[in-house]
Amino acid sequence: MNSQIGEHETPTALAGFLGRVSFDKAWELQRKIWRGHAEGYLGEDVFLFLEHDPVFTLGTGGSEAHILSRRLSVGEEEVPVVRVNRGGEVTCHCPGQLVMYAICSLAESGRDIHSHCRRLEEVFRRYLSGSGFDACRRIDMPGLWVGGEKILSLGVGARRWVTMHGVAFNVAPDLRYFEIIHPCGEVGAQVTSLERLLGNVPTLRELAVALLPFCREVFSREVVWSEKLLDILPSWDPGEELRA
Numbered sequence: 001m002n003s004q005i006g007e008h009e010t011p012t013a014l015a016g017f018l019g020r021v022s023f024d025k026a027w028e029l030q031r032k033i034w035r036g037h038a039e040g041y042l043g044e045d046v047f048l049f050l051e052h053d054p055v056f057t058l059g060t061g062g063s064e065a066h067i068l069s070r071r072l073s074v075g076e077e078e079v080p081v082v083r084v085n086r087g088g089e090v091t092c093h094c095p096g097q098l099v100m101y102a103i104c105s106l107a108e109s110g111r112d113i114h115s116h117c118r119r120l121e122e123v124f125r126r127y128l129s130g131s132g133f134d135a136c137r138r139i140d141m142p143g144l145w146v147g148g149e150k151i152l153s154l155g156v157g158a159r160r161w162v163t164m165h166g167v168a169f170n171v172a173p174d175l176r177y178f179e180i181i182h183p184c185g186e187v188g189a190q191v192t193s194l195e196r197l198l199g200n201v202p203t204l205r206e207l208a209v210a211l212l213p214f215c216r217e218v219f220s221r222e223v224v225w226s227e228k229l230l231d232i233l234p235s236w237d238p239g240e241e242l243r244a
Contacts, residue, residue, distance in 0.1 A: 011108070013045040013221040015212065016229025017205045023055045023082055023093065026101065030164050033103045033233065038162045042233065047215060047223065048101040049208035052093040054177060056081045059088040059155055066090045066182040072174075079177070086157040086165040088142070089185030096173035096193075098204045100211075102166040104219070106158065113158050117142055120167050123214045124152050127207075133197060141184060143167075149192035153184055170194065172201050 018026075026048070036042035056067055056079050066089050070078040079092075093099060100123075106116060121137060121144055128135040128146065135144040135151065144152035153168045172195035183189045195201045202210065215223050226232050 010220070010222045011045070012043075013047055013104075013215070013219065013223045014226065014229060014232070015047040015208075015215065015223050016049065016226045017208045018048060018050040018229070019205075020095065021050045021052065023052050023057070023080070026050060026052065026099075027082075027084065029230075030101055030103060034159070034162055034164050036233075037103055037105060038160045044224075045102070045104040045219070045221060046229075046233070048099075048103070048229070049204070049211075050099050050101075051095055051097055051204055052099060054079045054092070054094040056181060057086075057091050057093065057155070058083045059086050060084075061087075062089040063185070064090075066185050067180070068182070069180040072176050072180065079180075084157070084165065085159075086155040088155040090181050091153050091155055091168060091184060092173075092177045092181055093168055094173045094177050096171055096195075096204075098169045098171050098207055100166045100169070100208075102156075102163060104163045106161045106163065111161050113156060113163065116158075116163055117154055117156055119218045120154060120156070121152065122218045123211055124167065124169055126214045126218070127211055131194075131198065141186065143184065146192060146197060149190040150183060150186075151192050151194070151197075169207075171204060171207060 033046050102120060124144055125135045133146050135146050137144065142154040143150055151170050155165050157164045170193035172193055175191055175193060178191040183191055212223050212225060
């Protein structure tokens with residue numbers, strides 16, 4: 001699906017909700033999509049919406065000292081720790097959290113990864129504003145905060161001006177996971193969720209669909225939603241995997 005975008009045509013992005021996906025499987029999928037985009041087999045940006053089983057991820061320079069425990073309580077299974085090729089410190093992924101991975105080319109948008117990060121934040125800032133909440137940024141740290149409590153984490157990597165990774169939005173996760181880490185390396189950080197703010201929340205799939213208009217506005221893309229996104233992505237031989 002290598003699109004040929006004319007001079008005055010709106011670029012296209014593909015999007016879909018994948019449900020519960022293991023981190024390892026999603027990481028492999030990101031690498032394949034990244035390679036297809038970077039090498040021209042895939043002409044569109046891709047927004048993957050999904051959730052993970054519990055996992056702690058660390059950026060390339062992140063410190064494991066920010067992981068206080070790998071168990072919620074005695075007898076619980078350990079939470080896996082995975083180091084990936086993004087910036088930032090420890091982040092928690094768990095059920096009830098909507099993850100948005102954005103595999104986007106920056107070649108036509110200024111090759112500015114910081115602007116890409118701000119666009120990701122802006123999608124969720126606009127959603128929260130429509131729900132009656134003023135989500136704030138902080139100069140010293142990526143993400144979004146509501147009332148001083150963090151609701152959105154962000155970590156992005158890029159190679160050959162194609163991005164990977166993205167954001168994690170706390171919809172209705174078990175917030176105890178954030179008590180056994182220093183979220184994003186911030187000691188004493190307070191974390192909240194949409195459920196804590198609203199009470200009743202949409203399903204993750206419903207929320208992903210509700211984000212599409214904001215993705216269109218912020219990324220200036222015609223976002224094409226597919227219920228079977230993986231089936232419409234082109235097949236290619238990924239060759240050697242991208243190494244972290």
